[in-house]
Amino acid sequence: MRYIHSSQSFGYLLRAEALGQKGKNVIGSKPFYNPSRVATCSQNSLVVALGVLENNSVDVAIICDSQSAVCDERSDGRLEVKSVTVNSFCDTHHLKQANHYDEALNQSGYFKFIYKWILITEDYNTVVQEQGTNISHLSIITCKHTGLINTPYLRYLGWDNFSKRRWYVNHWPPKTVEDVFPLMKYGLNGIQLTVAVNSFIHSQWGPFVMKDEHGKYTGMAIDLLCVFADTLNFSYVLVEPPDGGWGMRQANGSWTGLVGQMQRKEADVVCAALTVTYDRLPVMDFASLPYYTEHQGFIYKRPDPSAALFGIILRPLKQIVWFCVLASILLIAASFWIIGNAKKDNLFTNKLWCMQYSITTLLQQGSPQIPRSSAGRLLSSFFWLFAISWAAIYSGNLTAFLASSSLSTPFVYLDDVAEQTDYEVGTASGGSPEMFLRSTTREPYQTIAKRVFNSGDRNLYHSDVFYHLERVKEGKYIFIDYYSFLLFNQSCEYAVHKTNLEENFNFGLQKNSALTPLFDNVMISVYETGLVDRLHLQYYPKKQPLLCAQPPPSGSLRMRLHSMTDIVVLIGGSLTLSAVTLVIEFIVYWSKKYHWCIWWSLCK
Incomplete structure (x- = not known):
């Protein structure tokens, strides 16, 4: 001393x-x-x-x-x-x-x-x-x-x-x-602390900090704050940031929202669903242990499966794969034609026959005629191997596609969101999801960020989450936010998916605060006594999965009518095309027989 x-x-x-x-x-x-x-x-x-x-x-x-x-x-x-x-x-x-x-x-x-x-x-x-x-x-x-x-x-x-x-x-x-x-x-010794919170209506944000119509605060974070107050012997008064934000860094280095209150030392503690980020660490401290580990997720309205006629046939493979298959048919047909002309194989000197042979081989229909040259047969053998592999992959993907009902859930991962162009993508401004999208250079997040922030539509990062949910209800819109919040809006009409992006919710404190080690010790005790797990079960009780349709018996696959719509249309189109071709051939035949040609070229 x-x-x-x-x-x-x-x-x-x-x-x-x-x-x-x-x-x-x-x-x-x-x-x-x-x-x-x-x-x-x-x-x-x-x-x-x-x-x-x-x-x-x-x-x-x-x-x-x-x-x-x-x-x-x-x-x-x-x-x-x-x-x-x-x-x-x-x-x-x-x-x-x-x-x-x-x-x-x-x-x-x-x-x-x-x-x-x-x-x-x-x-x-x-x-x-x-x-x-x-x-x-x-x-x-x-x-x-x-x-x-x-x-x-x-x-x-x-x-x-x-x-x-x-x-x-x-x-x-x-x-x-x-x-x-x-x-x-x-x-x-009972000193009064100023605790900053960011509250929402019950139905909008939970279960961390909620505020009812009477101004009473409840939630998982509030329950933990009471434990801190009892253990460390302090009272507290709750305040909200004037701008209602979480914390975004401005051009002059200042911060908004809850982080700004810590930076300006207007509050002693932050009790909210505040995420630990590297950008926030220079201006404030966080408790060493999180009270909840959150994931980012996204929600969208399920599309009408019957609206996609040919989607079920084309969707098992990406567009680039279909392009490669078409290119392989043209390349193999050209190769057969070149080999046929070089080896004087009369049948394979016809371009249409080379194209027909390549298509029938890919569809595993075969042909009574095969190339006579050794080069043509070697090429045909390898193309048959390619056709068998491609058919197995396509059949397996088509079966899995029908079984998983992916027509109603076209996007499962953020990679799917980044690749599609039919849906607009948005996120709420002022929070950690926006900060992450603006700062990341990784894919597919960077592609999604460009679509959100460079589209010219500022409403794609509107601050009101209710606005985004309304756009989700209208359809053709994907909203990225915290997974736990999106679960409150999960139904058979909307699809909610969790991503691998984890975010830790911690209590925040002033930079180099004397309260930080005290809160750390209490948080360790809270984990050791199992209180955190009990709070998770209290606010997140285990729910039965949504049964939007009666599941089929184990080992069986139940096909629905809309799953076969485009196949039926394809068969109907084939029958129609065959009927039209038959009518044309019938006209040509009778024209030649009775010498009443309609087109001179058809009578030759």
Whole structure:
């Protein structure tokens, strides 16, 4: 323990060695201690207090004699105690400057929440008491004049039965640190913290922080906040950010929403579904353990399966695969034609026959005629192997496609969302999903981000989630947001899918806050006792999966009418085309027979 004395006064600052190692003096100059000068009651009280605190692990104690000292702020930002006439300003000034001391040491809340304060004064007035309500542990030594004897009294700040802070008297002289600070074993001693929350209506955002029509807050995070308050012994008042945002960095380096409140030190704790991101870490702290691990997800309205006529035949393979298959048919047909002409294979010198042979081979229909040349047969053998493999892959994909009813759930992964062009994609602004999409360079997220932010439609990142949900109801719209929130809107009409992107929801605190290790210890205890798991089950009870249709018996595949629509249409189109061809051939035949040609070219 170090104490610093400022010359020609009795103003002292006791500091722990840990602070002394930082090389910063908040008050005063050289260390000084002279017992011979201790004569008055206040000075004797100072000697007693020093003797008790000298060899104990008390973090900090401020000692100030208001009868002989006043505090002044120097040009370099430090505070200096100067000798003046009787004035009680020094007491209140030090209490008011608790945050200033923390800023000088690049920390937050240590002088208010952790360090212990002692004021040695002959008068504690209402001003001192009002300022003392901002300090967790504050004791005052007062000398009372009783005739020719000055008797010291030790008072400490505590709580009464009406939840109001008041002074209590303890015996003198103190023998232990517990005698000086009787309430130090009760955590933060009931100090009131400002807790920032971001609340929503029950049906919109849950189950983390919810606010009903009467202004009452509930939710998983609020329940945990009550556990923190009971364990650490503090009260709290809830405030919401004026802009209602979560936290977005502005061009000038400032932040909006909850993160902005932490940056400006307008609140002590953030209790909300706030995500830990690398961008936010330089301006605020987070508890080491999350109370919930969230995933990003997306929701869209299921399309009408009967609307896609030929989709079921073409969808098992991507467009690029179909293009490669068509290119292979043309390439193989051209190769047969070249080989046929080179080897004088009369049948394969006909271009149409080469094309027909390639198509029938791919469809595994075969042909009574095969190439006569060795080169043609070798090419035919490898093409047959390709056709067998392609047919097996296509048949398997088509069967799986019909079994999984992917016509009603065309998008399962974000890669599917990035590749499609029929649906617009949007996300709510001001939150972690928008921050991630704007900052990532990975695929498919970068492609999705370009479609959202470079489309020219600012409504694609509208701040109101209700707006996005309304667009989802209209159809042809995909909304990306937190999976737990989207589950509230899951139904047979809408498809909700979870992505692999994990986000941790933590309690937030000011940068280098003294409360951070305290919250970490409580969070570890919460996990060890299983409270987090019980809260998850309370707010996320296990639900039965949606049964939008009666599932088929095990091992069977139930086909629905709309699954066969395009196949029936294809067969009908083939029959129609065959009928038209038959009519044309019939006309050509009778034209030749009775010499009443309609087109001269058909009669030749």
